[in-house]
Amino acid sequence: MQSKPKSFFDxxxxxxxxxxxxxxxxxxxxxFTFTAQPDVQQGFxxxxxxxxxPASWLAYLSFGMTAVYGLAYLITRRNHFDRLSASSAExxxxxxxxxxxxxxxxxxxxxxxxWQWDARMTTTLLMFMVYVGMLMVRGIIDDPARRARVSAxxxxxxxxxxxxxxxxxxxxxxxxxxxxxxxxxxxxxLANPGILIAFLxxxxxxxxxxxxxxxxxxxxxxxVSDLESEEIEMQLGSMKVAQ
Amino acid sequence: MNPWRVILTxxxxxxxxEGRARDVLTATIFFAGLVxxxxxxAFGPESTRLRQAAPGVLWVAIAFASILAxxxxxxxxxxxxxxxxxxxxxxxxxxxxxxKLLSNIGLMLILALLVVPLTVLLYDVKVGEKxxxxxxxVFLGVIGFSIISTFQSSLTVNLRARESLLPVLIxxxxxxxxxxAVKATTLIVTNGSGGEIWGWLRLxxxxxxxxxxxxxxxxxxxxxx
Numbered sequence: 001m002q003s004k005p006k007s008f009f010d011x012x013x014x015x016x017x018x019x020x021x022x023x024x025x026x027x028x029x030x031x032f033t034f035t036a037q038p039d040v041q042q043g044f045x046x047x048x049x050x051x052x053x054p055a056s057w058l059a060y061l062s063f064g065m066t067a068v069y070g071l072a073y074l075i076t077r078r079n080h081f082d083r084l085s086a087s088s089a090e091x092x093x094x095x096x097x098x099x100x101x102x103x104x105x106x107x108x109x110x111x112x113x114x115w116q117w118d119a120r121m122t123t124t125l126l127m128f129m130v131y132v133g134m135l136m137v138r139g140i141i142d143d144p145a146r147r148a149r150v151s152a153x154x155x156x157x158x159x160x161x162x163x164x165x166x167x168x169x170x171x172x173x174x175x176x177x178x179x180x181x182x183x184x185x186x187x188x189x190l191a192n193p194g195i196l197i198a199f200l201x202x203x204x205x206x207x208x209x210x211x212x213x214x215x216x217x218x219x220x221x222x223x224v225s226d227l228e229s230e231e232i233e234m235q236l237g238s239m240k241v242a243q
Numbered sequence: 244m245n246p247w248r249v250i251l252t253x254x255x256x257x258x259x260x261e262g263r264a265r266d267v268l269t270a271t272i273f274f275a276g277l278v279x280x281x282x283x284x285a286f287g288p289e290s291t292r293l294r295q296a297a298p299g300v301l302w303v304a305i306a307f308a309s310i311l312a313x314x315x316x317x318x319x320x321x322x323x324x325x326x327x328x329x330x331x332x333x334x335x336x337x338x339x340x341x342x343k344l345l346s347n348i349g350l351m352l353i354l355a356l357l358v359v360p361l362t363v364l365l366y367d368v369k370v371g372e373k374x375x376x377x378x379x380x381v382f383l384g385v386i387g388f389s390i391i392s393t394f395q396s397s398l399t400v401n402l403r404a405r406e407s408l409l410p411v412l413i414x415x416x417x418x419x420x421x422x423x424a425v426k427a428t429t430l431i432v433t434n435g436s437g438g439e440i441w442g443w444l445r446l447x448x449x450x451x452x453x454x455x456x457x458x459x460x461x462x463x464x465x466x467x468x
Contacts, residue, residue: 074464122418129415136411140404150398153465154412157394160457164419 015219018212025205029198036194045109049180050198052102054206055095056124060162061210062092063131067159070152079225080218082148085155086138087217089131091210096128111175119168120176127165130158144225249334253342258349260319267315267350275308275358283365290367297366298428302421304358305381306388306414309351313392314409316347317400326400330466340397340462344455347389355381373431376440380431383447384424390451391416394458398465416454423447 029050039046069085072078103121104114115121134154141147169178180199261267282300286292320326329339359381363370370377395412399405427443429435 074461122422126415126418129411133408133411133415137399137408140402140408149464149467153398153461156461157454157457158416160453161416 015212015215018208018215022205022209022212025201025208029202029205032194032198032201036198037192039192039195042110045106046195048102048106049195050202052099052106053180053199054202055099055102057203058206058210059092059096059099059124059127060166061207062088062095063127063159063162065214066092066131066155067162070155073148073152074156079144079148082152083218083221083225084214085152086135087214087221089134089151089155090217091213093128093131093135095206096124096131100124100128116175118175119172120165123161123165123168127158127161130154130161134158144228244334246335246338249338250342250345253329253339254345254349257319257343257346261346261350266318267312268353270315271308271312271350272354272357274311275304275354276361278304278307279358279362279365293366294368294432297362297368298425298432300366301359301362301428302384302425304362305351305355305385306417306421308354308358309385309388309392309417310410310413312347312350312354313396313413314406316343316393316396321400326466336463336466337459339466340394340459343397344389344393347393348386351385351389352382355385368432370432371434373434377428377431380424380427380444380447383444383451384420386451387420387424387447387454388417390454390458391420394462394465397462400466419450420447423450 033047033050038044066085066088069081069088073081073085108114134151137154138147138151141150169176279300286296320329392413395409399408423443423446427440430440
């Protein structure tokens with residue numbers, strides 16, 4: 001068993017508290033989303049935005065953090081960072097699927113097609129494949145130290161795709177529109193206030209959800225690795241008895 | 244020590260092995276030729292359709308061959324602890340990656356110089372006066388493939404199921420190269436505008452610069468044992 005340093009962040013109530021707050025914010029988001037006036041141009045379709053955009057944001061955040069934790073592992077060699085890196089990649093894969101799915105649902109009535117090979121969608125699909133590949137490699141390597149090192153290296157190299165994906169709508173003439181809300185350009189295509197509040201709330205809620213899921217997944221990963229090392233110790237012990 | 248000499252020495256070592264054993268080139272050239280021919284059967288004998296498909300076929304053949312070569316790139320190193328010996332050389336590991344990369348680029352360029360004329364002949368492509376531009380596209384595209392495939396190959400040395408794992412690791416990353424190279428080649432053979440061709444070549448150059456930097460810097464972590 002690893003000795004765990006006790007600090008404020010180790011307190012056992014934090015994880016459930018994060019879970020409840022994300023649930024609360026998501027419920028609030030739903031309320032605002034479904035009470036908002038329909039958009040002038042898009043009508044009810046705009047109601048998928050508070051789900052689609054935060055899901056994409058969460059995928060970016062997860063993949064970015066996968067690289068950050070991966071790099072932290074390579075520098076410090078603490079297994080803690082490897083678990084967080086892998087957990088973050090898993091969360092990213094889940095939310096990038098959600099993003100692709102909600103995007104397709106929105107694309108059908110708006111663009112007339114579920115899928116188009118434009119730069120944003122293609123790079124999103126590629127990011128999904130890269131991280132599934134990373135998780136597959138993790139499944140194949142048995143030696144924990146090597147698994148951690150290889151997956152951290154893949155995570156760092158793969159993260160190059162994240163800014164490319166984000167910038168793709170500016171660099172190429174894509175079907176996918178540029179961001180709906182930009183603080184720098186003082187631009188917002190979320191005309192009515194209800195949907196804007198839902199959008200911002202949802203961004204916050206998903207971010208809290210990410211921290212919650214990361215902690216939860218990290219704790220599970222810790223238990224799994226404890227179990228693995230216990231099994232090894234038991235095998236070693238029985239070998240000693242046999243001798 | 245002069246870094247260029249280190250890189251060249253490592254590449255020369257690989258080329259010498261390849262010159263004697265012809266392990267990589269025989270298999271990959273034959274394979275790329277097969278891909279070109281099989282796709283010719285698939286797209287049928289109609290010559291306009293073949294001409295349209297040619298750029299895609301060319302790059303699919305090169306991409307597949309590149310993955311095949313990647314699984315061999317560190318094969319000679321995997322035997323008898325040769326990789327450990329190579330890593331023991333008193334040179335930065337970054338240079339070892341660049342040396343392996345150079346050797347891989349060399350082999351892939353030889354392959355490309357055979358596959359390009361084959362595709363041009365079999366698919367009845369009119370290259371015209373833009374031959375130099377086509378060669379530049381091939382050059383940049385091959386480098387892009389090599390950067391990713393050499394790196395991922397180093398990561399999976401000695402791994403079971405590496406042959407099936409490599410494509411999963413390589414393909415999603417090199418798709419931008421495939422897209423850029425296919426678009427540029429299509430524009431070249433259909434006499435497209437120079438500005439548009441340049442736009443796609445710029446994508447290839449940008450990709451190569453970014454990934455060669457990232458891969459070189461992170462390579463020491465990929466091979467430590």
